[in-house]
Amino acid sequence: MGLVARVLEKAGFPTICLTAARSITESVNPPRAAFVDMPLGYTAGRPHEPEFQRDLLRQVFKAAESIDSPGSIVDLDVTWSDDPSWKDKATSGLNNGVNSAEGDSRQPRVNEPQYQYEEDRVAAES
Amino acid sequence: MSQTDPVDYIQRTREQYARLGYEDYRWAEKKESPPWTPIGKPISELNVALVASGGAYTKGQVAFHWEDDTGIRLIPSTEPASDVRVTHFAYDLEPAREDPNIVFPTDRLNELVAEKTIGSLATNSVACMGGIYSTRRAEEELAPLILESISNMPSKPVDLVLLVPV
Numbered sequence: 600m601g602l603v604a605r606v607l608e609k610a611g612f613p614t615i616c617l618t619a620a621r622s623i624t625e626s627v628n629p630p631r632a633a634f635v636d637m638p639l640g641y642t643a644g645r646p647h648e649p650e651f652q653r654d655l656l657r658q659v660f661k662a663a664e665s666i667d668s669p670g671s672i673v674d675l676d677v678t679w680s681d682d683p684s685w686k687d688k689a690t691s692g693l694n695n696g697v698n699s700a701e702g703d704s705r706q707p708r709v710n711e712p713q714y715q716y717e718e719d720r721v722a723a724e725s
Numbered sequence: 726m727s728q729t730d731p732v733d734y735i736q737r738t739r740e741q742y743a744r745l746g747y748e749d750y751r752w753a754e755k756k757e758s759p760p761w762t763p764i765g766k767p768i769s770e771l772n773v774a775l776v777a778s779g780g781a782y783t784k785g786q787v788a789f790h791w792e793d794d795t796g797i798r799l800i801p802s803t804e805p806a807s808d809v810r811v812t813h814f815a816y817d818l819e820p821a822r823e824d825p826n827i828v829f830p831t832d833r834l835n836e837l838v839a840e841k842t843i844g845s846l847a848t849n850s851v852a853c854m855g856g857i858y859s860t861r862r863a864e865e866e867l868a869p870l871i872l873e874s875i876s877n878m879p880s881k882p883v884d885l886v887l888l889v890p891v
Contacts, residue, residue: 600776602755608760608761608762613764613886614885614886620731620890628758629888640827663885690738695817696732697817708792713814723784
């Protein structure tokens, strides 16, 4: 997404990248970024915790406002849990530290649309 | 690594790929200073557009496929997140399907408009599929499509783009 941010910013649109992967964001070096120290797959918060999610987003916009130097990453004040042990084995893929899948836990890269529900396929094909 | 440090996913991926016998992945690396467009107004006046790479789509749309899908889907920002579906090959979909706001936070952004933290949410939110293996394809195929959708946003020009990866 950092690559997309750079393209948008170059075309005249200010951007802010939310990220849960600080090292990847440092490498891609987007104009503005806000880092959340959370497992992958939960970038915008924990499920069904609307106030947590709103607070996170308010912090993102404050970060966007405060950054005045291109390439800055602001560390947001959000905590996944008091127990940081999810970090021990987290990798990209499904083994994000919340799940404990082993090996390459990603799904095969199939070239057919992957619907959440069969009714979605029916609706899209009709 | 101390548990207070962020997880270094580049290093973890390197170790994982080595264990699996995969070729090392070449992450995009941009050493030159990023482009810069100043945010011209207070945050409370901005028309904000969401771009999210968690593979969201809505009923009636063709879902993303999982082999480097560089397409986008435009989802009306008034669509409740509970009607948003997600599909992706590389993250745990279960929690995001329970509450799509964790990867596609349109409900929360609409609430931030209501409380006047931001000015408005752009007419459409832009969904795409992360995990495009080729940096070149992300830059040459996906990014121009996203730029086109942001440039041609109906009703009101976009003042700030919020990018949410997974």
